Amino acid sequence: MAKIIGGIGTSHIPAIGNAIHKGLQAEPYWKPFFDGYPPVHDWLATARPDVVVMFYNDHGLNFFLDKMPTFAVGAAAQYASADEGWGIPAQPPVGGEPALSWQLINTLVDLEFDIVSCQEMLVDHACTLPLKLLWPQGDWPVTIVPVCINTVQFPLPKASRVYALGKAVGEAVAAWGEDQRVLFVASGGLSHQLDGTRAGHINKRFDLQFMDSLLTNPEWATQFSVHEIVEKAGTQGVELLMWLAMRAALTAAGPSVRKVHSNYHLPISNTATALLALETA
Numbered sequence: 001m002a003k004i005i006g007g008i009g010t011s012h013i014p015a016i017g018n019a020i021h022k023g024l025q026a027e028p029y030w031k032p033f034f035d036g037y038p039p040v041h042d043w044l045a046t047a048r049p050d051v052v053v054m055f056y057n058d059h060g061l062n063f064f065l066d067k068m069p070t071f072a073v074g075a076a077a078q079y080a081s082a083d084e085g086w087g088i089p090a091q092p093p094v095g096g097e098p099a100l101s102w103q104l105i106n107t108l109v110d111l112e113f114d115i116v117s118c119q120e121m122l123v124d125h126a127c128t129l130p131l132k133l134l135w136p137q138g139d140w141p142v143t144i145v146p147v148c149i150n151t152v153q154f155p156l157p158k159a160s161r162v163y164a165l166g167k168a169v170g171e172a173v174a175a176w177g178e179d180q181r182v183l184f185v186a187s188g189g190l191s192h193q194l195d196g197t198r199a200g201h202i203n204k205r206f207d208l209q210f211m212d213s214l215l216t217n218p219e220w221a222t223q224f225s226v227h228e229i230v231e232k233a234g235t236q237g238v239e240l241l242m243w244l245a246m247r248a249a250l251t252a253a254g255p256s257v258r259k260v261h262s263n264y265h266l267p268i269s270n271t272a273t274a275l276l277a278l279e280t281a
C-alpha cells in the first residue's frame, strides 16, 4: 500500500527562480529565505518520497481566464514547464504518476467533486519552484501528480470545500495499492497582495496563526469565507488554501502530525514567505 509520509508548504514567488539561477542564495536579501530549506532537505533525504502530490494554483499558463476549472488533476506521463511571463528559466520536465492520477480522479469524482482531468498539462512557477527549492541539485528524484485549485479568478472555492477536497485526496492516496511513499506539497502564500490599492499588504499575525493552526487545529481556517481570507491575507494570500488542502490530505494518515521544521521571513518581493514541513506519526 502507499504510505503518506508528510506534507510541506512553501512559497513560490517567481523571483526565487531568478535568485537560484543567478546563485544569490547567500546574499543578505535572500539568505533568511533560503536558510529555511537545508533542514527540510535533511528530512527529505531520510523520508525518501517517491511521489509528490502538488497542490498549486496555475497562474495563466495551462488555464487562462477564458477556461478556469475550480479543481483540476493532472494525469500526464510527463509535465513540461514554461514561464508565463516572469522571465524565469524553465525547469526540466518532471515525470508524472498516471496510475496515482487516475486513482485520485476516480476517487474524487466518486466523492462528488466535479474536477477537470488533464492528460496534457503545462506547469508554471508554482509547480516547478517548490520542486527546485526542495531538490536544488536538479534531476527530480520524484514523480508528481498536480492538483490545481483556482485562486486566480473569482469565484474561488471556499476554504471548507478545499479542506474537503484535500481530505478526499488523502483518502485516495491511502487507498492506492502501490508500494510508494507519497509526500503532499502545498505551493503558495503566505499573505500577499500584488495589485490594487492594498498592494504590499502583509499580515504576519494572521500568517503565524494560520501556520500554528495546521499543527493544533487543522480545520481552523475553514471558519473564514474567501472574502475574509482576502481581507486578512491579501488577494494573492488566498493561495494559503493550498496549505489547507495539504494539511487535510494528511488526516488520512492519522489525527496528528509532527513539525519537522518551519521558517517565516518577509518580505520577498511583496510577499510574506513561509515554509512548513510536517511528518505523519
Ligand code: DHB
Binding pocket: 012, 013, 014, 015, 059, 188, 189, 192, 194, 236, 239, 268, 269, 270, 271
Ligand atoms: C509573487 C507572488 C506570487 O505568489 C506569484 O504567483 C507571483 C509573484 C510576488 O510576490 O512577486
Ligand code: FE
Binding pocket: 012, 059, 126, 188, 189, 236, 239
Ligand atoms: Fe502565486
